[in-house]
Each structure stands twice: as structure tokens, then as C-alpha cells.
Amino acid sequence: MIHQRILLLPVFLFCFTYAVAQEKKPVQLSDLTKIVTVSDPEITPDGQVIFVKSYMEAGKEGEFDYKSQVVRLKLSDPAQLQVLNSPSYDLSGFALSPDGKSLAFTKAWEGKPQIWILPLDGGEAQVLTSEKNGASSPVWSPDGKKILxxxxxxxxxxEEEPAWPNPRPGRSYGDEPNYAAIKEGLAKEETKPNxxxxxxxxxxxxxxxASKNNPRVIDRLNFLGERGLSTEISFRHLGMVDVATKKSTPLTSGYQNFGSGSWSPDGTFILASSVKTEEHPDMTFELxxxxxxxxxxxKSIxxxxxxxxHRFSEATFSPDGKLVMxxxxxxxxxxxxxxxxxxxxxxxSGLKWFTEKLDRRVGGAKWSDDSKAIYFAGPNQGGVxxxxxxxxxxxxTEVISGPVGVSGFDIxxxxxxxxxxxxxxxxxLYVSDLSGKGEKMLTxxxxxxxAERWVSEPEAHQFQQDGFTIDYWVMPPFGMESGSEYPTVLEMHGGPTAMWGPGExxxxxxxxxxxxRGYGIVYANPRGSGGYGKDFQRGNYRDWGDGPAKDVLKxxxxxxxxxxxxxxDQLVLTGGSYAGYLTxxxxxxxxxxxxxxxxxGVYDLTFFMGEGNAWRLVPNYFGYPWEEGVKEILDYNSPQTYVQNIQTPLMIFHGDVDLRTGVRQSELLYKSLKILGKPVEYVRYPxxxxxxxRSGNILRRMDRIGRIVEFFERYVEHPN
Incomplete structure (x- = not known):
């Protein structure tokens, strides 16, 4: 009898768990608006944590808005949450003062980003800076009296002449008479417009x-932003503001970009990364x-x-002042x-690298208080x-790893x-000791x-192909019954250096x-993905189609x-950006x-070099079209080359102002398929x-997923 009880107990637990799971609803489309994310945690000297809570809030006429709040909790009593500010949508760049009593952050003021100060002992935030061109990325001085x-x-x-060679003989950049003065409303009388x-x-x-952007005058290589033209070149500089007097002082100027500024321990100097522009600034990406x-x-530099x-991006003194990370x-x-x-x-002097053998793209490095260790995070085999x-x-060593993703941390x-x-x-939000042990959930x-939702758990797998180890995951559908077969979606990631996994x-x-909705899901990290090192990431060099497609299909x-x-017999396929290409x-x-x-997606690679703001992917992976043999490689790797072979019913998504890949790419694919009489539908999001x-209009985000489901439902069959 004892043995029978031991055998029957697991069966009973399995049946009970299955019954409970079946009572839960699956995740709904509308649940997008219930998701709360936490970010930017900072531990205060008195044992509290300041962090950002981001969520979606219902607005007028069924619309939703993005909101963010700064929240504080005690590590000793995390159930006690204190919201420190009114909800906003444009908070960023949080920095805790050295004494832990104030928080500096960036928020718009009169149309420009400015630095604000929020007292943590009570009271509303007050704007600190009033910079003509805005201010962002606050960094407190060690004594808390100034902010970089x-x-x-x-x-x-x-005001000064550019250092780079004249890009056009006989002319200089932006040399139209009075252009700068007219732009500022200070037109000179000696040359009247006529x-x-x-x-x-x-x-x-x-x-x-041109000063009224009618028309837009373009004289630069990189003239595309994310959603509109970016015709002006600008330089990033550093300034300093006195917290008590609000008086600000520029620290850098000229044709040189400065960023990632940090203070010396005694507050007498700043370390910052910089690119000195000695040629046309459009070419600084090569420097x-x-x-x-x-x-x-x-103010000497x-x-x-x-x-x-080498490219240096950050430098920070250790707490004891003996080293610089x-x-x-x-x-x-x-x-x-x-x-x-x-x-x-x-x-x-004495540069010593720690991560050459790690072979990962990592960042966000922070010192431990005892100056004996540096912590940092990065994508790694399906997690962060x-x-x-x-x-x-x-x-x-790895502190927190596995099928999870660390999106922000503090020590x-x-x-x-x-x-x-x-x-x-x-x-x-979680807390643990410095080795990652004793993990405790804070929020x-x-x-x-x-608690009312059924969640599909992915199962991890690997295989070897062409010298690469390919990770892939399989997610079961809701309500799965023994003996039944279910339609399955092959999902693919973009980038091409993005990475998917349970921790993404x-x-x-x-x-x-x-x-x-009853679909199984298969997704993989094919050659070219991030999170697996340089050789793997370079695995799709001059091969965007054959190799990665071979990996995801296997x-x-x-x-x-x-x-x-x-x-x-019930398989469907989707992906966005580079994965739109791969689809x-x-x-x-x-x-x-x-x-x-x-x-x-991108469907014609030569055309892409002239349209999208991500055009450098073309020379980085293939070379320039005018170089010997490159045009043939681009044509071979362009899906548009094979458009006449497409038989699968295809839906195409694109945003009206998507300038990263360029909306003409999808227009070309759609028109071609329409002319060929193939089953195709085109959806444009205004x-x-x-x-x-990820960050578009919330209703349109839900519309997008809803259309994916509806489109696939036209062609697949589910078990009865």
C-alpha cells in the first residue's frame, strides 16, 4: 500500500495541476495594457531602492497612454511602496545624489529637455536648467553641489571655422547668406531676400x-532620422550647473562630440569619451x-x-579612486x-582588459563598493x-544567468x-547578495x-550545423490534448544581430x-544573432539568406x-525588420x-542602401554596390530577386514614417506580387x-498582433 501511494501521488498532482491550468485563461490581446515594467534601480545609502515603474493608462475614446513614475521601496519592507512623482511619459536619465536625498532626471520643459531635481523627502520636482538647446544625462558631482x-x-x-577639409571646392557647409541669422529671426539688412x-x-x-523647412535643404550623408528627415548636423557637448544658484557653464565646444562624462573623486576634472572631427562630420562613424x-x-582639455x-565609450573612477574602469x-x-x-x-596608463575571452557585447558596468569587482550585463544564449x-x-564569472534577462541593476x-x-x-524587481544567491522578489x-493566466513555457533545444551551434525553443499551445495536432508559427528575430530567448x-x-490562440511557436537564434560571440555574429557575412534560412528551417x-x-501541414511564418527580409x-x-x-522588412539590398537610415548594414555586410562583384552578391541576397517564385499567401506590414528600413521596400514587394497576381495584402500604419x-501607439500595437492572428486564421485549421 505504501508503494501504491508513492506512485499515485505524482499522478494526482499532475491531474490537479492540469485542471488548474485549464481553468485559467490564456494571455489575451488586451493584456498588453496590463504589463508593468521596472527599470533603472538605484540603491540609496539608507537601504532603499529608487526605480522607474512604466505602464499604460487608459485615456480618452479608448486610447491608451504610456506613463512612468519614480517609486521608492525599503529593502527591509518592500511591500511599502511610495510613488514620488506625478505620472509622466518623458522621464529619463535618473541619477541619485551622493547623499541619497535628491533625484536628478530629464524631462521636457517649454519644448526642450531639461534637468529637474526631485527632493526625496517630499515636494514636487523643480526644473534646474534652462538651456537654449536643452540638457540631458545628469551626473552629480561627488559633493552633490553640481551636476554635469x-x-x-x-x-x-x-562660431568657429570647421577643421575638416572643404567638402565642395569654392563653397563651405551651409554657406547660404544669412542662413543662421534668418533661422534665429535676426536677418541682416545688407542682403535682403529678393x-x-x-x-x-x-x-x-x-x-x-529653407529656414522654414520649405524646402528641406540636405547637404549631409545621414539625413534620415527614425520618422523624418534629419538635415542638421549637431555636436554633443558637456556643461555643468550649480544646483544652488542654477548657473550653468559650458565645458566643451567646437567640432568635437563629447559623451558619457564622469567626475574625478575630488571633483576637479571630468573624464569623457570623444571623437575629434577633423573631416566632414558625416564621416565620424569611421573614426x-x-x-x-x-x-x-x-577648462583645459x-x-x-x-x-x-579602438573606440572608448566610458570611463569611471573606482570608489577608492585607485583605478578607472x-x-x-x-x-x-x-x-x-x-x-x-x-x-x-x-x-x-596600464590598460588591462577583462572581457576579451568572454566574447560578448556587454555594457552598463558598475563598480562594487569595495572597488574589487566590476559588474556588467549583456545578451547571452537567449538571456541577458x-x-x-x-x-x-x-x-x-556569471552572477545571474540562465533563461532570464537582467534589464537593469545596482549594487x-x-x-x-x-x-x-x-x-x-x-x-x-529582485534583490540578492553579490553572488546572485538568496534571490528575493521585491515587486x-x-x-x-x-495569477489568472495560463503561460506557455518554452522548451530549449540545440543542434549543430555548418560549424555553428543553433539554439531554438518550442512553445506549446493552450488547451493541448493528447493525440491532436496544432498549427505552428515559425517566429524569427530582426537585427540581424538581435537575439531571442526566454530572457528577452x-x-x-x-x-x-x-x-x-492555439498556436505552437518555434523560434531560433540563427547564425548572425547576437549573444553568441564574434564568429557566430559574423556567420551571415555576405549571406543574409541561405545560411540563416537554413538554420531556422532546420x-x-x-x-x-x-x-x-x-x-x-499547418505551418505559418512571420518576422520583422531583418526577419521581414528573411520571411x-x-x-x-x-x-x-x-x-x-x-x-x-528590406527586400532589395541595393535599394536599401539609398533609402533606410540603417543603410550601413549594406557596406558592413556586403560592400558597396559599385565595388567589383558586390552588386551580384546583393542581387543574389535580395528577396525581390525571387518574387516571381512566391506562392505563399503573404501579408505585408509597414509604418508610414518608418525610415530605418524605408517604406518603399514594402511598396516594391507589394506591387510586384500584385502585378504577378499573387495572393498579397498590404497594411500601412499611419x-x-x-x-x-515595441513603443508605437498602443492601440496600433494591439491591432498589429490582432491582424497577425486573423490573417493566419484564414489559412490554418485547428483540431476540433
Whole structure:
């Protein structure tokens, strides 16, 4: 009898768990508006945590708005939450004062971003800066009396002559008479705009029109923003503001970009990364960057750290002031080399890298209080891992890893606080010791509504192909019954250097909605993905189509072989951005899918170099079209080349103002298929750019997922 009880108990528990699961609803499309995310945690000296809570709030006429609030909790009593500000949508760049009594952040004021101060002992936030061109990225001085900030100066407002060679013989950049003065409303009398006058007067008239953006005058290589033209070149500089008097002082100027400023322990100088522009600023993407020292007493600027074929992005003193942490990248293979984190002496000597063997793109590095370790995070095999490098030995270990994602963290004393993504909950705040042990959940913003939801758990798999190890995951559908087969979606990520996995948060809702609608899901990280090192990331060099398609299709084949519930005759396919490209590529070569949906993709690579603001992907991966043999490679790798072979019913998504990939790409694909008489439908989202699925209008985000479901439902069959 004893043995029978032991055997029967697991069966009983399984049946009970299954029954409870079946009583829960799957994740709904409307649940997008219930998701709360946490970010930017900072531990205060008195044992509290300040962090940002982001959520969606119902507005007028069924619309929803994005909101953010600064929240404080006690580590000793996390149930006691205190909201510190009124809800807003544009809060960013939080920085806690050294004494833990005030918070600096960036928020718009009279149309410009400015630095605000929020007293944590009570009271409303007050604007601190009133910079003509705005201010952002606050960094407190060690004594808490001053704040370092960044600001931008447009090229036309620069007073000194540019250092780079004249880009056009006989002319200089922006040389239309009175252009800068007209732009500021200070037109000079000596040259009056007159369309019928002299050449000088005609030029002044044309410049006046251009000053009103009618028309837009373009004289730069990178003239596309995310959702509109970006015709002006500007330079990022550093300023300093006195907290008590609100008096600000510019620290840098000229044709040089400065960023990531940090203070010396005694507050007498600033370290900042910088690119000195000695040629046309459009070409600065080819330049390496150095760390500069800015002495506050006389505003003198000198090179602190430079290294040939390297780009430095950050420098921060250790708490004991004995070392400086630096981050950067070897630029000999700029598009594929991974991140570097290391230390130098306070005089810039003795550079020592810690992460060369780690072979990952990492960032957000922070010192431990005892100056003995540096913590940082980065994508890693389907999650976002938190790492620790010991300064003395250089040994790097994983602190928090596995199928989870660390999206922000802070360390103080012996405590580590971090925002974490899990399959069971997309975003909550946790605390542990510095080794990641003793994890304790601090917030439960998503817990109440998730308690009523069934969540599909992905199962991880691997296979070897062409020298690469490919990770893939399979998610079961809701309500699965033994002996039944279910339609399955092959989902693919963009980038191409993005990475998906259980620790990646952006697809949590979409995957769960599809699983809740009765679809199985297969997704993989094909060659070219981030999170697996340089060689893997370079695996799709001059091969955007064949190799990655081979990887994701093999993942699907293996899932079909292993999971009896996958209906091999009821397969559908979708992906966005680079994965929009890959969707179109696959249906031009493979006809197994009942339907496919390509989103905000690129379909003609030569055309892409002239249209999207991400055009550098073309020379980085293939070369320029006019170079020998490159045009043939671009044509071979363009899905548009195979448009006549597409048989699969196809839906195409694109945002009206998506300038990252360019909306003409989707127009070309749609028109071609329409002319060929193929089954195709085209959906254009007004006022939306490339980030629709992540940060676009909330109703349009839900509309997008709803249309994915509806479109696939036209072509697949579910078990009765």
C-alpha cells in the first residue's frame, strides 16, 4: 500500500495541476495594457531602492497612454511602496545624489529637455536648467553641489571655422547668406531676400525658405532620422550647473562630440569619451574615440586614454579612486567585434582588459563598493546575463544567468538589486547578495493579473550545423490534448544581430497571445544573432539568406520531428525588420507554409542602401554596390530577386514614417506580387516608425498582433 501511494501521488498532482491550468485563461490581446515594467534601480545609502515603474493608462475614446513614475521601496519592507512623482511619459536619465536625498532626471520643459531635481523627502520636482538647446544625462558631482549634463549644438550655430577639409571646392557647409541669422529671426539688412534681385539676394531668399523647412535643404550623408528627415548636423557637448544658484557653464565646444562624462573623486576634472572631427562630420562613424580629461579650473582639455584601432565609450573612477574602469571596442572589425571592459591607472596608463575571452557585447558596468569587482550585463544564449569581473585576477564569472534577462541593476554594500525578465513574469524587481544567491522578489506589479493566466513555457533545444551551434525553443499551445495536432508559427528575430530567448522581453506578449490562440511557436537564434560571440555574429557575412534560412528551417524541421502535436501541414511564418527580409526570402525558396507575414522588412539590398537610415548594414555586410562583384552578391541576397517564385499567401506590414528600413521596400514587394497576381495584402500604419511593435501607439500595437492572428486564421485549421 505504501508503494501504491508513492506512485499515485505524482499522478494526482499532475491531474490537479492540469485542471488548474485549464481553468485559467490564456494571455489575451488586451493584456498588453496590463504589463508593468521596472527599470533603472538605484540603491540609496539608507537601504532603499529608487526605480522607474512604466505602464499604460487608459485615456480618452479608448486610447491608451504610456506613463512612468519614480517609486521608492525599503529593502527591509518592500511591500511599502511610495510613488514620488506625478505620472509622466518623458522621464529619463535618473541619477541619485551622493547623499541619497535628491533625484536628478530629464524631462521636457517649454519644448526642450531639461534637468529637474526631485527632493526625496517630499515636494514636487523643480526644473534646474534652462538651456537654449536643452540638457540631458545628469551626473552629480561627488559633493552633490553640481551636476554635469549633455547638450547639443547645431552646426549652423557654431562660431568657429570647421577643421575638416572643404567638402565642395569654392563653397563651405551651409554657406547660404544669412542662413543662421534668418533661422534665429535676426536677418541682416545688407542682403535682403529678393527672388528677382541679384544672385546674393536670390540666395538669401532661398535661404529664408529653407529656414522654414520649405524646402528641406540636405547637404549631409545621414539625413534620415527614425520618422523624418534629419538635415542638421549637431555636436554633443558637456556643461555643468550649480544646483544652488542654477548657473550653468559650458565645458566643451567646437567640432568635437563629447559623451558619457564622469567626475574625478575630488571633483576637479571630468573624464569623457570623444571623437575629434577633423573631416566632414558625416564621416565620424569611421573614426575611433578616445577618453579626454577636462580640467574644471581652466577648462583645459587633454587626451587621457587613446589606443589605435579602438573606440572608448566610458570611463569611471573606482570608489577608492585607485583605478578607472573603461569600456570600448576593438574597431579593426567594427561591425562584429564584441565589447571590452577593463581598467587603467588614474593617469591613463596600464590598460588591462577583462572581457576579451568572454566574447560578448556587454555594457552598463558598475563598480562594487569595495572597488574589487566590476559588474556588467549583456545578451547571452537567449538571456541577458549579469557578469562579474574580479579586478585583481581579471577572472570573469556569471552572477545571474540562465533563461532570464537582467534589464537593469545596482549594487551597494553586500546587496544586488536588479530588474528581471522571466517567462512567468515579464518584469519585476529582485534583490540578492553579490553572488546572485538568496534571490528575493521585491515587486509584484504583474502577479495579480498573471495569477489568472495560463503561460506557455518554452522548451530549449540545440543542434549543430555548418560549424555553428543553433539554439531554438518550442512553445506549446493552450488547451493541448493528447493525440491532436496544432498549427505552428515559425517566429524569427530582426537585427540581424538581435537575439531571442526566454530572457528577452520584447516578444513575451506576442508569443503568449499566439500560444493562447492555439498556436505552437518555434523560434531560433540563427547564425548572425547576437549573444553568441564574434564568429557566430559574423556567420551571415555576405549571406543574409541561405545560411540563416537554413538554420531556422532546420529548427522547425527538428521541432516537427520531436513534437507529435505539431501539424506539419499547418505551418505559418512571420518576422520583422531583418526577419521581414528573411520571411520574404524563405517564401521565395520554400513553399511549405500556409501563410506568411512580413513586417517592416528590406527586400532589395541595393535599394536599401539609398533609402533606410540603417543603410550601413549594406557596406558592413556586403560592400558597396559599385565595388567589383558586390552588386551580384546583393542581387543574389535580395528577396525581390525571387518574387516571381512566391506562392505563399503573404501579408505585408509597414509604418508610414518608418525610415530605418524605408517604406518603399514594402511598396516594391507589394506591387510586384500584385502585378504577378499573387495572393498579397498590404497594411500601412499611419504615423508609425520602425518601433511600432515595441513603443508605437498602443492601440496600433494591439491591432498589429490582432491582424497577425486573423490573417493566419484564414489559412490554418485547428483540431476540433
Amino acid at each position: 549634463f549633455s547638450f547639443s549644438t547645431p552646426l549652423w550655430a557654431m 527672388m528677382d534681385g541679384s544672385v546674393a539676394e536670390l540666395r538669401a531668399w532661398l535661404a529664408k525658405n 575611433d574615440s578616445d577618453i579626454y580629461k577636462i580640467t574644471l579650473a581652466d 587633454s587626451v587621457f586614454l587613446t589606443l589605435d584601432k 573603461v569600456s570600448g571596442q576593438n574597431t579593426e572589425d567594427r561591425s562584429f567585434n564584441q565589447s571590452l571592459i577593463g581598467v587603467v591607472n588614474p593617469d591613463g 546575463t549579469l557578469y562579474k569581473s574580479e579586478v585583481g585576477s581579471g577572472k570573469t 551597494h554594500g553586500d546587496q544586488l538589486v536588479y530588474a528581471l525578465t522571466k517567462v512567468a513574469d515579464p518584469s519585476e 509584484q506589479f504583474n502577479t495579480p493579473w498573471l 522581453s520584447s516578444m513575451w506578449h506576442e508569443f503568449q497571445v499566439l500560444a493562447g 529548427a522547425l524541421d527538428k521541432a516537427v520531428e520531436e513534437y507529435e502535436w505539431i501539424d506539419k 520574404a526570402w524563405i517564401v521565395g525558396h520554400d513553399h511549405r507554409f500556409k501563410a506568411a507575414l512580413t513586417q517592416r 504615423d508609425e516608425g520602425h518601433e511600432l511593435s
